[in-house]
Amino acid sequence: MEKKKVNINHEDVVIQVDNVSKSFGDLHVLRNVDLQLFNGENLVVLGRSGTGKSVLIKLISGLLKPDKGDIQVLGEIVNHLDERELRVLRQRIGFSFQNSALYDSMTVRENLEFPLVRNKRKLTRSEINKEVEEVLEGVGLAQAINQMPSELSGGQRKRIGIARTLILRPDIMLYDEPTAGLDPLTCLDINSLINQVQEQYQTSSIIITHDLSCAKMVGDRMVMLLDGKFERQGTFEEIFDTDDERVKPFYDYNFIV
Amino acid sequence: MGRKIEKLLIEFARIHRFMMSFLREAVSPPYEFKEIIRQCYEIGWKSFPLISLTGFIVGFVFTKQSRPSLEDFGATSWLPNLISIAIVRALAPLVTALIASGKVGSQIGAELSSMNVTEQIDAMEVSGTNPTKFLISTRIIATTTMIPVLCFYVAGIGLLGGYLSIATKDDLSILAFFTQVFESIAAKDVFAMVLRAVVFGFTIGFASTYVGYYSSKGTEGVGKAANAAVVSSMFLVFIEELLIVQLLSLIG
Ligand SMILES: Nc1ncnc2c1ncn2[C@@H]1O[C@H](COP(=O)(O)OP(=O)(O)OP(=O)(O)O)[C@@H](O)[C@H]1O
Ligand SMILES: [Mg+2]
Numbered sequence: 164m165e166k167k168k169v170n171i172n173h174e175d176v177v178i179q180v181d182n183v184s185k186s187f188g189d190l191h192v193l194r195n196v197d198l199q200l201f202n203g204e205n206l207v208v209l210g211r212s213g214t215g216k217s218v219l220i221k222l223i224s225g226l227l228k229p230d231k232g233d234i235q236v237l238g239e240i241v242n243h244l245d246e247r248e249l250r251v252l253r254q255r256i257g258f259s260f261q262n263s264a265l266y267d268s269m270t271v272r273e274n275l276e277f278p279l280v281r282n283k284r285k286l287t288r289s290e291i292n293k294e295v296e297e298v299l300e301g302v303g304l305a306q307a308i309n310q311m312p313s314e315l316s317g318g319q320r321k322r323i324g325i326a327r328t329l330i331l332r333p334d335i336m337l338y339d340e341p342t343a344g345l346d347p348l349t350c351l352d353i354n355s356l357i358n359q360v361q362e363q364y365q366t367s368s369i370i371i372t373h374d375l376s377c378a379k380m381v382g383d384r385m386v387m388l389l390d391g392k393f394e395r396q397g398t399f400e401e402i403f404d405t406d407d408e409r410v411k412p413f414y415d416y417n418f419i420v
Numbered sequence: 421m422g423r424k425i426e427k428l429l430i431e432f433a434r435i436h437r438f439m440m441s442f443l444r445e446a447v448s449p450p451y452e453f454k455e456i457i458r459q460c461y462e463i464g465w466k467s468f469p470l471i472s473l474t475g476f477i478v479g480f481v482f483t484k485q486s487r488p489s490l491e492d493f494g495a496t497s498w499l500p501n502l503i504s505i506a507i508v509r510a511l512a513p514l515v516t517a518l519i520a521s522g523k524v525g526s527q528i529g530a531e532l533s534s535m536n537v538t539e540q541i542d543a544m545e546v547s548g549t550n551p552t553k554f555l556i557s558t559r560i561i562a563t564t565t566m567i568p569v570l571c572f573y574v575a576g577i578g579l580l581g582g583y584l585s586i587a588t589k590d591d592l593s594i595l596a597f598f599t600q601v602f603e604s605i606a607a608k609d610v611f612a613m614v615l616r617a618v619v620f621g622f623t624i625g626f627a628s629t630y631v632g633y634y635s636s637k638g639t640e641g642v643g644k645a646a647n648a649a650v651v652s653s654m655f656l657v658f659i660e661e662l663l664i665v666q667l668l669s670l671i672g
Contacts, residue, residue: 221542226546258543262538266535284450327543
């Protein structure tokens with residue numbers, strides 16, 4: 164399934180990662196990494212387990228601080244912001260976690276309301292309800308509104324997690340392995356949801372994945388993280404047109420040859 | 421050695437930061453009233469059965485065990501005075517704090533560390549909301565207010581246990597018992613009890629939210645955090661008890 168082409172303006176940069184390094188003790192996860200995300204595009208980040216993909220988007224959302232380098236998001240340098248400024252910026256960034264991270268003591272409705280009532284204090288009760296129902300409708304789970312997260316399947320949890328980030332109408336979406344651990348049909352659903360979000364909410368997104376079908380279906384552009392650096396970038400075909408022994412197995416495994 | 425001291429200093433700096441952000445979030449609006457009420461219910465109300473049983477048994481047993489030594493002096497009529505002083509000055513706050521360390525401390529430690537492991541705390545953070553306000557401040561406020569309430573209750577039910585223990589041997593009306601109790605307790609004893617209970621309540625809330633919030637990732641982190649919450653709460657409660665006793669004897 165090919166992705167519908169979108170027009171990208173390469174002048175309009177929403178995320179700019181500049182020469183960023185991050186280590187944990189002796190473990191050098193990212194080394195002098197550069198990356199750009201253009202307005203309106205879906206950028207897929209590929210890479211093996213443990214190469215630092217999750218670390219990268221945690222740096223972008225300010226959950227971690229880089230040891231070196233700057234990260235600019237929507238015109239603000241994330242690593243220079245104080246807590247309050249960071250909180251304002253984060254309302255414009257949606258973060259879908261690898262394991263959904265739903266609040267397990269709250270119902271689906273309360274999960275969705277949580278960021279909304281705390282960030283948009285002027286909304287009335289009926290506006291909140293309307294917003295919650297609308298977003299749930301959008302991810303196709305209107306019927307789950309009163310359920311607890313523990314009663315949902317993995318795929319449903321992923322959608323609720325995405326819905327919870329969409330409720331603030333973010334400009335940027337960060338998806339951490341949206342299809343990991345899901346069956347092929349549910350993967351297809353999630354992939355169409357990601358594309359639907361891009362169109363409907365006009366987001367620019369970074370999608371982290373190992374799943375090449377997902378990459379192919381949602382990505383306008385791809386980069387591959389190898390040994391702490393982005394060594395390959397381009398379209399799907401460009402990335403895999405190589406004899407690099409670190410890259411080929413990805414393709415071979417996903418599309419058995 | 422140098423490494424250890426450095427680690428300790430880093431820990432102290434982190435505790436200081438945690439304390440400061442709690443204070444800032446606890447006093448600044450918007451307030452999480454609904455969540456504070458919910459936590460008071462979880463922490464206070466749900467501890468009543470356990471605390472009732474323990475308070476009663478402590479009062480009953482303490483009275484029974486004290487009787488022989490007073491009997492030697494023919495002073496069993498002093499039993500109500502003895503137990504009321506013992507319960508109000510020492511037993512009620514300590515028993516409440518130790519039971520709460522075990523029950524409430526482990527609950528808070530496990531709850532927060534499992535939220536940490538499953539990235540729920542990060543999720544609050546990245547949605548532009550403030551996890552300290554919602555998760556930490558509410559729990560510390562709830563323990564600081566609920567432990568004193570529980571403590572008064574333990575004092576009452578402990579005295580009742582004491583009365584029943586006396587009533588099995590002597591012919592003493594409950595009215596006469598409580599008249600004697602109130603004659604022997606001074607206002608400053610009650611003040612000291614409330615002071616202890618507030619300090620212990622704050623300590624239990626603070627220590628268990630701290631270890632839960634900064635627990636290591638991974639499922640074994642949850643068990644460790646629950647355990648550390650209980651151990652550190654109890655340890656701190658005893659240290660504080662020691663300090664408060666010294667302090668009160670200084671100011672008379
Ligand atoms: N907070 C942290 N403290 C210490 N080490 C960390 C921390 N976060 C990540 N790491 C380490 O950094 C490395 C990269 O982790 P990361 O989670 O980014 O991998 P990943 O590329 O997302 O892998 P996966 O595909 O399995 O999710 C790992 O070796 C991990 O152990
Ligand atoms: Mg990851």
